[in-house]
Amino acid sequence: ILNVEQSPQSLHVQEGDSTNFTCSFPSSNFYALHWYRWETAKSPEALFVMTLNGDEKKKGRISATLNTKEGYSYLYIKGSQPEDSATYLCLGAASGTYKYIFGTGTRLKVLA
């Protein structure tokens, strides 16, 4: 069973602050981890797909790291802006299956 957990469940930060969230998953049988950004009334949008231990990916002010041996991934947002307000989802995929399992998400609110 693939159990994907995210923390914190929600957080508020001030504009300009940097922040980070965690996604944890079972390290055994791991295949891939995805990060998505989900704004209200829109479809989830892919940020990163990561498969290799030690992977680090960056898109603008957002970056992510992956540690498959200990079973976690961090998502970092540098200099948060109000438009970063969204729910950030991680999705785990186990080796040998197409079963994608979501974490519960982290709801970010950036205050102007």
Add this chain to the structure above:
Amino acid sequence: DGGITQSPKYLFRKEGQNVTLSCEQNLNHDAMYWYRQDPGQGLRLIYYSQIVNDFQKGDIAEGYSVSREKKESFPLTVTSAQKNPTAFYLCASSPADGMNTEAFFGQGTRLTVV
């Protein structure tokens, strides 16, 4: 433009009636998925299909049924056996080797059973 379409966006049904939610994609993706979200909770996997004419139960399949007769379509039927059908339903698709490539999502259907 390629994409994934769910319809309708809002759906109301009387208790005891079956209802079918539509999910169509023109991305040529082999794999398709259905998720359910309840207020304050995360997305939970209902059913998934890796290829036409094949599908697998997810974590909360009871009270639901699916079919995959065409690559483009993966309709979800919420049956009267589903005890708490009111929820937000999200459909997704991904390529055949899609675990290391991103999934694409519809905009969801909010089902209310009265």
